[in-house]
Amino acid sequence: MEKDEISVRSVDESVKELLSGAGKDIPLFKVFMPESVIEPVRQVLLSGYIGEGPRVEQFESQLAPWFGNDNVLAVNNGTAALQLALRLSDVGFGDEVISTAMTCSATNEPILAMGAKIVWADIDPWTANIDYTDVAAKITPKTKAIMCVHWGGYPCDLDELNSIAAEHGIKVIEDACHAFGSTYHDKPIGSHSDFACFSFQAIKHMTTVDGGALTCRSKADCERGRLLRWYGIDRRSKRKDLRCEADIKEFGYKFHMNDVTATIGLEQLKFVADTLAKHRANAAQYGQAFKDLNAVRLLSYKPDRLSSYWLYTMRVKDRPRFMEHMKKAGITVSQVHARNDFHTMVKDFRTPLPGIDEFTAEQVSIPVGWWLTEEDLEHIINTVLEYERRCQPRIQEIKRPSEKCEKTPAHQSDL
Numbered sequence: 001m002e003k004d005e006i007s008v009r010s011v012d013e014s015v016k017e018l019l020s021g022a023g024k025d026i027p028l029f030k031v032f033m034p035e036s037v038i039e040p041v042r043q044v045l046l047s048g049y050i051g052e053g054p055r056v057e058q059f060e061s062q063l064a065p066w067f068g069n070d071n072v073l074a075v076n077n078g079t080a081a082l083q084l085a086l087r088l089s090d091v092g093f094g095d096e097v098i099s100t101a102m103t104c105s106a107t108n109e110p111i112l113a114m115g116a117k118i119v120w121a122d123i124d125p126w127t128a129n130i131d132y133t134d135v136a137a138k139i140t141p142k143t144k145a146i147m148c149v150h151w152g153g154y155p156c157d158l159d160e161l162n163s164i165a166a167e168h169g170i171k172v173i174e175d176a177c178h179a180f181g182s183t184y185h186d187k188p189i190g191s192h193s194d195f196a197c198f199s200f201q202a203i204k205h206m207t208t209v210d211g212g213a214l215t216c217r218s219k220a221d222c223e224r225g226r227l228l229r230w231y232g233i234d235r236r237s238k239r240k241d242l243r244c245e246a247d248i249k250e251f252g253y254k255f256h257m258n259d260v261t262a263t264i265g266l267e268q269l270k271f272v273a274d275t276l277a278k279h280r281a282n283a284a285q286y287g288q289a290f291k292d293l294n295a296v297r298l299l300s301y302k303p304d305r306l307s308s309y310w311l312y313t314m315r316v317k318d319r320p321r322f323m324e325h326m327k328k329a330g331i332t333v334s335q336v337h338a339r340n341d342f343h344t345m346v347k348d349f350r351t352p353l354p355g356i357d358e359f360t361a362e363q364v365s366i367p368v369g370w371w372l373t374e375e376d377l378e379h380i381i382n383t384v385l386e387y388e389r390r391c392q393p394r395i396q397e398i399k400r401p402s403e404k405c406e407k408t409p410a411h412q413s414d415l
């Protein structure tokens with residue numbers, strides 16, 4: 001057997017529990033890739049121009065309405081967007097960034113890459129989003145930015161975070177990698193803060209295989225970001241000699257998107273509204289079916305914002321038992337992200353985070369995406385309801401969402 005075959009097979013094995021195509025289970029994530037990408041990609045591959053060019057510009061201008069913002073930079077992944085945002089916020093060695101530990105490690109590693117310190121703020125255990133009151137309490141003269149994450153696509157308290165930032169002259173960076181298409185106060189995510197960072201990684205609502213986008217509140221940041229995403233060089237400027245630039249004023253990165261991945265993105269954009277609608281319709285069915293359960297509780301979502309429902313996260317009693325119950329029924333479930341604050345790389349920043357303790361003890365996500373058939377949905381709903389029935393006699397004490405979160409009929413207003 002060739003060496004490549006072995007490695008491909010082992011990758012398949014490791015992802016088969018989460019992704020479709022490898023097993024018989026209902027997957028938690030699935031790559032959306034319409035066959036119609038093939039022809040435009042073939043054309044661009046054979047066009048003689050595959051780097052950052054007209055397709056990237058076209059992709060950026062088609063993304064703008066989705067973000068409610070014309071200051072869009074396409075980049076090669078969401079992590080690059082985050083690092084660029086930190087750099088544009090002038091975060092450097094010894095500075096502090098207030099962030100959440102309840103996220104993908106990609107949110108926080110760019111902070112370390114800038115040489116900055118992470119100050120953990122706690123989360124609301126009924127949304128998994130950063131608690132702005134804890135953010136306010138943790139500001140110091142060294143704080144340069146607040147990093148927030150819209151867990152599963154449900155938007156953070158952006159008005160409060162932005163007013164804290166304005167009061168202290170610091171930046172808000174939204175990690176919106178779960179939140180393509182989410183809205184807050186009827187305006188798209190991407191139009192609220194200094195920066196918002198999106199991911200087009202394989203299993204997001206739309207994918208460019210790998211890719212990302214950064215939105216900037218100010219045109220000046222966007223123009224500086226355009227330089228920094230490609231070594232600090234203005235790709236549009238005329239040069240005397242083809243590849244020899246006159247002067248580079250500040251160093252940058254190789255974070256640009258290319259025309260091949262942008263072409264995939266342009267095709268994907270034609271489908272993303274439908275994809276989002278399906279995620280939301282499925283979430284609404286769960287919201288209706290699970291609203292009065294005890295062993296399984298919904299997160300507490302406000303009606304002034306709309307999630308993209310990249311994840312459908314719930315809180316369950318006896319999670320290991322729940323996960324086993326779902327697995328036996330052929331339904332893939334997962335905690336998706338491990339809290340970041342327990343890693344050795346951030347051992348110096350440890351602090352008590354009771355909201356995260358509470359959330360991580362019970363949280364789990366069930367499949368909610370566009371790939372679910374009516375039969376899948378029915379099967380998932382019945383399997384969850386069966387868990388509730390089996391738990392009933394054992395439930396003694398029922399903990400309800402805290403006062404802080406409005407008890408709107410969770411997830412129903414979102415359809």
Ligand SMILES: Cc1ncc(COP(=O)(O)O)c(C=O)c1O
Nearest residue numbers: 077078079104106107177199201
């Ligand atoms: C919350 C969050 N932030 C950042 C990232 C990083 O995005 P990318 O993989 O495009 O670099 C991800 C990726 O899945 C994510 O889920």
